[in-house]
Amino acid sequence: xxxxxxxxxxxxxxxxxxxxxxxxxxxxxxxxxxxxxxxxxxxxxxxxxxxxxxxxxxxxxxxxxxxxxxxxxxxxxxxxxxxxxxxxxxxxxxxxxxxxxxxxxxxxxxxxxxxxxxxxxxxxxxxxxxxxxxxxxxxxxxxxxxxxxxxxxxxxxxxxxxxxxxxxxxxxxxxxxxxxxxxxxxxxxxxxxxxxxxxxxxxxxxxxxxxxxxxxxxxxxxxxxxxxxxxxxxxxxxxxxxxxxxxxxxxxxxxxxxxxxxxxxxxxxxxxxxxxxxxxxxxxxxxxxxxxxxxxxxxxxxxxxxxxxxxxxxxxxxxxxxxxxxxxxxxxxxxxxxxxxxxxxxxxxxxxxxxxxxxxxxxxxxxxxxxxxxxxxxxxxxxxxxxxxxxxxxxxxxxxx
Amino acid sequence: xxxxxxxxxxxxxxxxxxxxxxxxxxxxxxxxxxxxxxxxxxxxxxxxxxxxxxxxxxxxxxxxxxxxxxxxxxxxxxxxxxxxxxxxxxxxxxxxxxxxxxxxxxxxxxxxxxxxxxxxxxxxxxxxxxxxxxxxxxxxxxxxxxxxxxxxxxxxxxxxxxxxxxxxxxxxxxxxxxxxxxxxxxxxxxxxxxxxxxxxxxxxxxxxxxxxxxxxxxxxxxxxxxxxxxxxxxxxxxxxxxxxxxxxxxxxxxxxxxxxxxxxxxxxxxxxxxxxxxxxxxxxxxxxxxxxxxxxxxxxxxxxxxxxxxxxxxxxxxxxxxxxxxxxxxxxxxxxxxxxxxxxxxxxxxxxxxxxxxxxxxxxxxxxxxxxxxxxxxxxxxxxxxxxxxxxxxxxxxxxx
Numbered sequence: 100x101x102x103x104x105x106x107x108x109x110x111x112x113x114x115x116x117x118x119x120x121x122x123x124x125x126x127x128x129x130x131x132x133x134x135x136x137x138x139x140x141x142x143x144x145x146x147x148x149x150x151x152x153x154x155x156x157x158x159x160x161x162x163x164x165x166x167x168x169x170x171x172x173x174x175x176x177x178x179x180x181x182x183x184x185x186x187x188x189x190x191x192x193x194x195x196x197x198x199x200x201x202x203x204x205x206x207x208x209x210x211x212x213x214x215x216x217x218x219x220x221x222x223x224x225x226x227x228x229x230x231x232x233x234x235x236x237x238x239x240x241x242x243x244x245x246x247x248x249x250x251x252x253x254x255x256x257x258x259x260x261x262x263x264x265x266x267x268x269x270x271x272x273x274x275x276x277x278x279x280x281x282x283x284x285x286x287x288x289x290x291x292x293x294x295x296x297x298x299x300x301x302x303x304x305x306x307x308x309x310x311x312x313x314x315x316x317x318x319x320x321x322x323x324x325x326x327x328x329x330x331x332x333x334x335x336x337x338x339x340x341x342x343x344x345x346x347x348x349x350x351x352x353x354x355x356x357x358x359x360x361x362x363x364x365x366x367x368x369x370x371x372x373x374x375x376x377x378x379x380x381x382x383x384x385x386x387x388x389x390x391x392x393x394x395x396x397x398x399x400x401x402x403x404x405x406x407x408x409x410x411x412x413x414x415x416x417x418x419x420x421x422x423x424x425x426x427x428x429x430x431x432x433x434x435x436x437x438x439x440x441x442x443x444x445x446x447x448x449x450x451x452x453x454x455x456x457x458x459x460x461x462x463x464x465x466x467x468x469x470x471x472x473x474x475x476x477x478x479x480x481x482x483x484x485x486x487x488x489x490x491x492x493x494x495x496x497x498x499x500x
Numbered sequence: 501x502x503x504x505x506x507x508x509x510x511x512x513x514x515x516x517x518x519x520x521x522x523x524x525x526x527x528x529x530x531x532x533x534x535x536x537x538x539x540x541x542x543x544x545x546x547x548x549x550x551x552x553x554x555x556x557x558x559x560x561x562x563x564x565x566x567x568x569x570x571x572x573x574x575x576x577x578x579x580x581x582x583x584x585x586x587x588x589x590x591x592x593x594x595x596x597x598x599x600x601x602x603x604x605x606x607x608x609x610x611x612x613x614x615x616x617x618x619x620x621x622x623x624x625x626x627x628x629x630x631x632x633x634x635x636x637x638x639x640x641x642x643x644x645x646x647x648x649x650x651x652x653x654x655x656x657x658x659x660x661x662x663x664x665x666x667x668x669x670x671x672x673x674x675x676x677x678x679x680x681x682x683x684x685x686x687x688x689x690x691x692x693x694x695x696x697x698x699x700x701x702x703x704x705x706x707x708x709x710x711x712x713x714x715x716x717x718x719x720x721x722x723x724x725x726x727x728x729x730x731x732x733x734x735x736x737x738x739x740x741x742x743x744x745x746x747x748x749x750x751x752x753x754x755x756x757x758x759x760x761x762x763x764x765x766x767x768x769x770x771x772x773x774x775x776x777x778x779x780x781x782x783x784x785x786x787x788x789x790x791x792x793x794x795x796x797x798x799x800x801x802x803x804x805x806x807x808x809x810x811x812x813x814x815x816x817x818x819x820x821x822x823x824x825x826x827x828x829x830x831x832x833x834x835x836x837x838x839x840x841x842x843x844x845x846x847x848x849x850x851x852x853x854x855x856x857x858x859x860x861x862x863x864x865x866x867x868x869x870x871x872x873x874x875x876x877x878x879x880x881x882x883x884x885x886x887x888x889x890x891x892x893x894x895x896x897x898x899x900x901x
């Protein structure tokens with residue numbers, strides 16, 4: 100990435116500390132015409148104080164109109180162009196269950212399905228088995244050996260599991276084995292190139308043995324695999340920015356995304372208070388702190404406007420503890436919007452505030468989507484947040500003489 | 501550059517005149533929270549009148565967070581992507597002393613250094629000699645002949661000088677000969693490709709002879725060279741825009757940058773009044789006028805808030821004389837920000853105003869960073885100023901039917 104080479108050339112070392120607080124799905128919508136968004140409705144005196152002293156605006160996670168998943172949303176915030184760096188479904192699925200994928204891995208999403216006596220699929224989700232049954236069936240699959248690869252099978256929930264193949268020269272240009280219809284047999288895996296043919300061979304061996312070990316376990320008597328993905332080759336944040344970054348998150352997916360870009364991941368407990376305590380504990384050891392707060396997103400996904408407002412207010416209450424540590428740069432934003440009105444991620448720009456001593460005042464006094472429209476940061480691609488953070492931390496030299 | 505090809509295709513001839521007034525380092529910061537910037541503090545009735553009738557906004561010189569030097573800052577204003585067009589240190593150094601580098605030149609920055617009897621460097625800056633001594637030593641170096649290249653050695657100041665090699669097939673992929681440490685001998689120059697090997701050979705011959713002619717001149721008894729750079733191949737503004745441009749600047753660096761993009765450079769005296777008189781004198785002969793005003797930057801670099809305010813007010817006082825010439829488009833902006841609070845160039849967006857009869861009103865009535873946030877131009881890469889100027893000058897036809 101061109102921007103990364105520029106930052107590598109310009110970066111300078113110092114003792115400053117940068118905090119990136121991601122309130123997942125922060126942006127919202129009013130419930131009715133003329134109303135306020137969740138963030139505008141919330142009482143947020145501490146975030147408002149940051150806005151008054153800092154600068155605000157909106158990030159565009161990918162492109163106008165594009166709704167990001169958690170992967171692209173976070174990659175953008177970490178300063179990686181989400182259109183250039185793609186994380187395959189298999190890898191995201193593995194990250195989501197805290198499986199530590201590595202450079203020699205190809206991961207895939209697995210589904211239990213039901214096949215009839217002819218081997219034709221009669222139920223693509225095996226009647227949605229219980230998660231207990233999923234775990235038991237995965238234990239059977241874990242007995243399978245395939246020559247030349249190390250094999251991992253881990254349950255997710257219901258009919259879903261993850262398969263990871265570890266080995267040398269494994270490509271991921273392999274088709275999904277799910278035929279996407281009933282009455283058809285699972286497809287054979289075919290590799291597009293030599294390395295992917297290695298993978299396909301292992302996949303076919305695994306699926307054949309799966310048919311044997313699951314025989315008689317109807318309805319969970321067969322599997323399909325899809326979303327084959329290699330561990331993506333991503334430069335680390337240390338390599339790009341010269342930072343020593345740490346992730347303080349509760350949920351596995353976000354820890355996994357942080358690991359992908361080379362962050363250390365520490366045990367952060369299970370509540371926001373735990374996370375703040377963790378932040379204090381590791382404050383001396385790192386210079387970049389990624390805090391992930393889940394509940395602004397999950398309440399949005401639930402369509403619970405009032406709950407999302409409350410989660411924002413709870414977050415606001417913790418801000419003084421963060422500022423009490425005297426970060427040089429504090430950024431508060433989301434990885435995307437999750438309006439409770441839509442009960443899903445959305446494409447709307449995401450409110451962002453950046454606090455530092457070198458901010459140029461923009462006259463905005465409250466944190467909220469409509470107020471941020473008047474902010475000094477304007478609307479800009481999320482991937483430029485990191486160069487801005489580096490600049491305000493005094494960590495970037497001049498470009499050209 | 502894709503944009504240049506578009507402009508070549510669309511450009512039209514007419515008799516309009518465009519003035520680009522660059523107040524170097526114009527953007528600033530308040531000295532304290534809640535305060536005003538230098539530009540907001542200055543009394544600028546004439547610039548304010550331009551803003552009221554025109555349109556304003558902010559330019560981003562390179563990318564968000566990136567602090568530009570004068571080279572990239574000006575290239576952007578002239579409509580050249582500063583990430584695509586790079587000007588090497590040797591060339592900038594030569595431009596800075598008004599040396600007219602050309603297409604067959606490779607330039608390098610030279611340092612006088614001190615070597616001991618074994619030829620090991622004991623002082624990389626030769627004890628920072630006086631500029632008089634630098635001039636005298638350069639006269640000695642000027643006697644050196646190297647077969648196959650025309651050689652120029654020009655003093656800068658103290659231990660610094662410029663070497664220009666003129667010839668055919670000279671590349672610039674040559675390492676610095678400064679080992680960056682004491683107790684080591686100067687490095688031999690090595691070229692990465694055939695043309696650069698020609699340069700390296702000439703460099704090594706020059707350095708060897710420099711050792712001879714400076715023998716006994718301790719502490720200035722040896723030289724190191726770095727920042728080898730060819731004259732960059734840049735399309736001229738005439739080629740891209742069909743304009744006949746002139747530079748009215750006082751300082752050599754800005755004249756040199758203007759020459760790089762094909763501007764005529766005229767003697768502009770030494771004061772802003774001189775520059776305005778020059779503008780009047782050449783008004784009939786050109787259609788694009790680049791005026792460079794240095795003192796908004798130098799006072800910012802000095803950290804002198806009050807002086808920067810005064811320099812802005814002095815500039816404002818000259819605006820009626822420029823408008824009296826009836827330009828069709830008048831742009832006032834900076835090549836970057838230089839907040840006196842930071843005493844250096846910075847990454848902050850740069851306020852810009854564009855006055856023309858075709859401006860769409862944006863309701864802004866004063867020129868200043870926070871007011872420009874409400875401006876009709878928004879925040880945009882500096883390299884788009886030129887297409888905007890061309891459009892408001894009626895010099896761009898329709899794209900597509």
